[in-house]
Structure formats: structure tokens, C-alpha cells
Amino acid sequence: MVRALIAAVLLSTVSITSTARAATLQTAVFAGGCFWGVEAVFEHVKGVKSVVSGYAGGTVVNPDYETVSSGRTGHAEAVKVTFDPAVVSYETLLAVFFTVAHNPTELNRQGPDVGTQYRSAIFFTNAEQQKTATTVIAQLTQAKAFPRPIVTQLAALSKFYDAESYHQNYLYSHTDQPYIVYNDLPKIDALKKRYPARWEKTQGK
Numbered sequence: 001m002v003r004a005l006i007a008a009v010l011l012s013t014v015s016i017t018s019t020a021r022a023a024t025l026q027t028a029v030f031a032g033g034c035f036w037g038v039e040a041v042f043e044h045v046k047g048v049k050s051v052v053s054g055y056a057g058g059t060v061v062n063p064d065y066e067t068v069s070s071g072r073t074g075h076a077e078a079v080k081v082t083f084d085p086a087v088v089s090y091e092t093l094l095a096v097f098f099t100v101a102h103n104p105t106e107l108n109r110q111g112p113d114v115g116t117q118y119r120s121a122i123f124f125t126n127a128e129q130q131k132t133a134t135t136v137i138a139q140l141t142q143a144k145a146f147p148r149p150i151v152t153q154l155a156a157l158s159k160f161y162d163a164e165s166y167h168q169n170y171l172y173s174h175t176d177q178p179y180i181v182y183n184d185l186p187k188i189d190a191l192k193k194r195y196p197a198r199w200e201k202t203q204g205k
Contacts, residue, residue, distance in 0.1 A: 025049060026085050028093050028129065029056055029157050031076035031121035032102025033110025037184030039079045040171040041101045041191055046200045047088025052080045053163040053170070056123045057155060065164055071115040078123065080160050090129060092198065094136050097122070098152075100191045105148040111183050120150075123157035130154065169204035 032038045035053035042051045055063050058075030068075045081093060098104055103111075104120045124130040133154055141150055162168075174180050192199045 025082055026090070027125055028081045028083065028090060029078055029123040029125065029160055030081065030093075030097050030101065031056060031078040031119060031123070031153075032097065032104075033077070033106075033118045033120075034113050034183070035077040035079050035163065035167065036170040036174075036180065037187050038101045039169070040184060040204075041096060041187050042079060042081045042093070043169075043202050043205045044188060044191055044200055045083075045088055045093070045096060045195075046198050047086075048081055048083045048093075048200075048205065050082045050205050052082075052160075053167045054078055054080060055161045055163060056157060056159070057121060057153075063161055065167065068117050069115075071117050074116070075161075076117055076119050076121050077163075078121070078160065080162075088198065090132055091136070094122075094133060096191065096195065096198070098136070098140065100187055100194060104150045104152045105146050107151045112179075119153060121153040121155060123155055123160075125157050130156070172203045 030038065030042075039051045039053045042048050055068050055073075055075040056078040058068070058073040060067065060073040060075070063073045063075050067073050068077065083090075083093065102120060106120065108114065108116045108119050110118050110120075122129075122133045124133055137150055137152060137154070140146065171180055171184055175185070
């Protein structure tokens with residue numbers, strides 16, 4: 001019931017910005033805990049052309065996994081989603097982000113991973129994305145779609161740094177790893193069940 005309400009609230013916002021979409025590809029950046037599972041979720045969405053795991057929201061130039069994992073750089077593990085707005089809207093990506101990719105009510109953590117580097121965040125790339133994300137969060141809050149307050153940070157994207165190559169498409173190279181099996185593969189199944197019309201079979205993009 002709660003998930004159905006969330007999806008209804010999110011998908012009702014499609015009219016906000018879908019009236020005059022550009023034909024060119026666009027970029028969205030989301031942080032929702034370990035980037036392995038978040039990347040894989042968005043790779044399965046029709047209209048998404050590529051997903052890159054990386055780091056956003058910090059102050060250190062050219063961060064690496066070790067320094068980000070220390071929690072001292074200010075970065076969050078994030079994913080850069082390149083998508084075709086003629087096929088999938090930013091609002092739909094937000095729906096996937098809030099209902100499948102992570103839990104937006106967990107502060108500075110996701111599941112077993114704890115620290116600001118695992119925070120929930122939306123790094124908007126333009127004013128339109130900022131407006132849409134702000135509206136969606138307000139609507140979800142007003143509808144009491146979650147049992148706890150949404151703690152998702154909303155910030156302008158200053159710089160996105162690609163993560164090391166071994167992190168890219170990590171899930172499909174480690175499908176038997178216990179962490180992946182327990183934390184991430186259920187997200188893939190949830191996406192297929194909740195958004196069958198948006199689902200696309202892939203082994204990475």
C-alpha cells in the first residue's frame with residue numbers, strides 16, 4: 001500500500017516538466033548508499049543510455065575510493081545517469097530512486113553501510129531538476145508516503161568524479177557476492193515487478 005502510494009504521488013508529477021522536452025540526452029546524478037546497486041537499478045530502466053558510478057558533493061579534488069570511504073572528503077558515492085528524455089522522464093527516474101534504488105529516510109547510511117558517504121542525495125544539474133525534485137519531496141512529505149521523514153539532500157552538482165574502473169558495472173561481475181545477493185539483487189527484482197513497462201533486460205550499460 002505504501003509503495004503504491006509513493007509511486008502514484010511521484011508519477012502524478014510528470015506534467016511538471018514533460019511538456020517541452022529537449023531531444024538531446026540529459027544527465028541526472030543520484031546518491032543512495034553503495035553505488036553498486038544503485039547503478040544496476042538505473043541500468044535496467046528503458047531510456048537510460050549509460051550509468052557511471054562515482055563521487056559527488058565533496059571538496060577534495062580527484063578523490064578515490066579509499067579517501068571517500070574514510071568519510072573525510074565530503075563526497076557521497078553517487079551515480080551519473082545519462083538518459084533520453086524522449087523515452088524516460090526525470091520524474092520517472094525520481095520515482096525509481098525513491099521507491100526502488102534506496103531508502104530516503106535513512107540518514108547518512110543505507111543498510112549496513114554507515115557514514116556521510118552513503119547519504120541520500122539528489123545533485124541537480126539545472127533549475128528544472130531542482131524544481132522537480134523539490135516538488136516531489138514536498139508531495140511525498142505531505143502524503144506521508146514514508147513512516148519516517150525524508151532526509152534526502154538536494155544540492156547543485158559542482159563536479160562528478162568517475163569511480164575506479166573496477167567499480168563500474170560491479171554487480172554483474174559479482175552476482176554471487178553475499179553483499180550483492182542480500183542488498184542489491186532484491187532491488188533489481190523490485191524494479192521489474194513495480195515498473196514492468198519501464199524494465200529493460202541488460203547486463204550493464
